[in-house]
C-alpha cells in the first residue's frame with residue numbers, strides 16, 4: 282500500500298479522478314506468481330472475489346479508473362465521456378454501425394466494474410436448447426454453429442449462485458420491482474396481444490434492501506452507473522469484497538498489452554502499461570482474461586510468439602471470430618397521453634414469450650422484449666443516426682408521451698464476423714486498435730423483422746399513434762470471440778474456459794460464449810466465472826494450476 | 827467566394843446557421859435560445875479546425891447563392907420553412923451539412939431548456955429519484971401484473987416440430 286493512501290471517501294471529487302491510487306488492497310510483488318486477472322467487469326470482478334474469498338491471491342489489472350458511486354453522473358453524455366471505452370477502435374463491414382459510428386463498434390465501459398457499471402440489470406438464464414444450438418439448429422449456411430461443451434444442468438447451480446450474488450428480483454425470495462410507467466404500457470400491450478410470460482424481472486436491482494445495499498429509488502439512469510448502489514455491479518459488490526479479503530491487489534489505470542508463456546508453453550506473466558505509459562511485468566501462476574469480447578481477443582492477438590505465430594491460443598484460428606452482438610432493435614411508440622418512460626428502473630420489464638425455438642416463425646432461436654428508455658440526448662443520437670427534418674423532430678417532440686422497448690435475440694455466430702488488429706489505426710500507446718467487422722446473418726434479419734412487427738402490434742393494442750423503429754446501435758453485448766469447444770480445433774478454450782493451447786491461460790468473460798442465446802449475457806458470465814473460480818482453486822490446491 | 831480570413835462566419839454566418847437549424851430540426855415550441863446555443867457550439871468547433879471553418883464558410887455562402895438562384899431574391903435566412911427545408915434536402919450529403927448535423931444532434935438535445943420543453947426532468951438522484959415523483963403515475967391504463975406468470979399455460983421452449991430428429995445426447 283502506498284504511504285499517501287487515504288480513505289477514498291475523504292477526498293474531493295477533483296482528487297478522485299481519474300485514478301486516485303496506483304493500487305488498492307494488498308501489495309503483491311511483481312515477481313510473485315499469483316493469479317493475474319485482466320479486467321474487473323462481470324467476469325473479472327466476480328473471479329477476483331470468488332478466488333480471494335477462497336484464500337487465493339490475485340492481481341487485478343484494470344485499464345480504467347476506480348470511480349465511486351458519487352462520481353457517477355445523471356447526465357448521458359457526461360457519463361459516457363467519463364466511463365465509456367473511447368480508446369481507438371474501428372467498426373467495419375456492411376452493418377450500419379460501421380457507417381454511423383465508425384469509431385464506436387461497442388458501447389462498453391473502461392472503469393473498475395467494467396460494463397456492469399453501465400448495465401441495466403435484466404438477468405434471464407439461457408435455455409437448455411440454447412447451449413446445444415448445433416443439435417437443435419443444424420448446420421446453417423454462413424453460420425458457424427457449435428454446441429457448448431457445458432449443459433444447462435451443469436450450469437444450474439452456478440446460475441443460482443449468480444442470481445443470489447446479483448440479487449435478481451423474482452428469484453430466491455427476492456420480491457419484484459413495482460411497475461413503472463414504461464412497464465405499464467409494455468405489460469398492458471403484452472397482455473392485449475396474448476403474451477403471458479412478462480414481469481418486471483428478473484432484474485439485478487434491489488426492490489428492497491439486500492446484501493448491504495438499499496432499495497431502488499426509481500432514479501433511472503441505469504446506463505450511467507447507479508449513484509444509489511441499489512443496482513448490482515462488480516464495482517459495488519465483488520471488487521470491494523475482494524479488496525477486504527486482503528488478498529487482492531487492484532491496479533486501476535493498468536492496461537494489459539501482452540501475455541507471455543514459458544519455454545514449455547505455460548502462461549507465466551502479463552505485461553501492462555500504467556497510466557503514465559510505463560511498462561511493467563507481473564508474474565503469474567494463472568492468467569485470466571476478462572477484457573470483454575473485443576479487448577480479450579485483441580490481447581491474445583497482440584501476444585503472438587514463436588510458439589503461437591497467429592496469436593496466443595489460436596491454433597484453431599478462432600480467436601476473434603464468431604463475434605456476436607445480439608440481434609437488437611428498439612421501438613419507440615407515441616401516445617396521446619404522458620408516459621415519462623425515463624422515470625424508474627430502465628429495463629425492469631421483460632417479455633419471454635418469443636424466447637423459444639419455433640422455426641414456423643421463419644428463423645431459428647428466439648428473442649426477448651424488454652423495456653428501454655433513453656433521455657433526449659441519447660435518443661436524438663441513436664433513434665435514427667444521421668436523420669433530420671420534420672420526421673425526426675416529430676419523434677423527439679413526442680418524448681413525454683413515448684414508450685420504448687428493446688428487442689434482444691440470438692444472433693448466429695459467423696466466422697467472418699470478427700475482431701482483428703487494425704494495423705493502420707493505433708491507440709494512445711501505439712498499439713494496433715481492434716477492428717470489428719460485422720454483417721447480419723439472414724436469420725438475424727428475419728428475427729429482427731419479426732420482433733419489430735410484434736412490438737408494433739403490442740403498442741398498437743394500447744393505442745399507439747405511431748411507432749418508430751431504431752436500428753442496432755453500438756453493441757452493449759459483445760460475445761463469442763474466444764469460444765468454448767469440446768475439441769481444440771473448433772474453438773479457443775475448453776469446458777472450464779482454459780485455453781486449449783496454453784495451460785494456465787483462462788478466458789473469463791463473455792468471449793467464452795459458444796452461442797449467444799436470447800438472454801442478456803451478464804448472469805451467464807457471472808455464473809461461468811463462479812464455476813471457473815472453483816476449478817482454478819481446485820487445480821491450485823492440487824498444485825497443478 | 828466568401829473570405830474565411832475574416833470572421834464573417836461568426837457574424838453573418840450565425841444568422842444563417844440559426845435559420846438552418848430551425849429548418850432542419852423544426853420544433854415550433856422551441857424559442858431561439860437552444861438554436862442559438864447550438865449554432866455557437868458549431869461555430870466553436872469550426873474555430874478549432876481550419877478545415878471545418880473553410881467548409882462551413884463556403885457551405886453557408888452556398889445556401890444564400892442557391893436561394894438567390896432559385897429566384898427567391900432573398901438570403902437563405904429569409905426563406906420560409908418549406909423553401910428552407912427543400913433547399914436543405916438538396917445539400918443533405920454536403921460536407922458542411924453533415925458537419926452541422928453531427929454537432930447539432932448532440933448539442934440541441936443536450937440542453938437543459940430543451941429537456942424541459944420536451945418534458946424530461948433530467949438529473950434525479952439528488953431529488954430522491956422518482957420514487958415519490960411519479961415513476962408510476964400513469965393512470966390511463968390498468969396497473970399490470972409484476973410477478974411472473976403462474977397460470978396454466980406453459981412456455982414451450984422448443985416447438986414439437988423443432989425437436990432434433992436424432993435425440994440430443996443426454997448430459
Ligand SMILES: Cc1cc2nc3c(=O)[nH]c(=O)nc-3n(C[C@H](O)[C@H](O)[C@H](O)COP(=O)(O)OP(=O)(O)OC[C@H]3O[C@@H](n4cnc5c(N)ncnc54)[C@H](O)[C@@H]3O)c2cc1C
Nearest residue numbers: 320322323324344395396401402403537572576790801803
Ligand atoms: C448500456 C448497457 C446496458 C446493459 N444492460 C445489460 C442487461 O440488462 N443485462 C445484461 O445481462 N447485460 C447488460 N449489459 C451487458 C453487460 O454489461 C456485459 O455483458 C458485461 O458487463 C460483460 O462482462 P465482461 O466481463 O465480458 O466485460 P466488462 O464488464 O465490460 O469488463 C471488461 C473490463 O476489462 C477492462 N479491460 C479491457 N481490456 C483490458 C486490458 N487489456 N487490460 C486491463 N483491463 C482491460 C475494461 O476496462 C473493463 O473494465 C449492458 C451493457 C451496457 C453497456
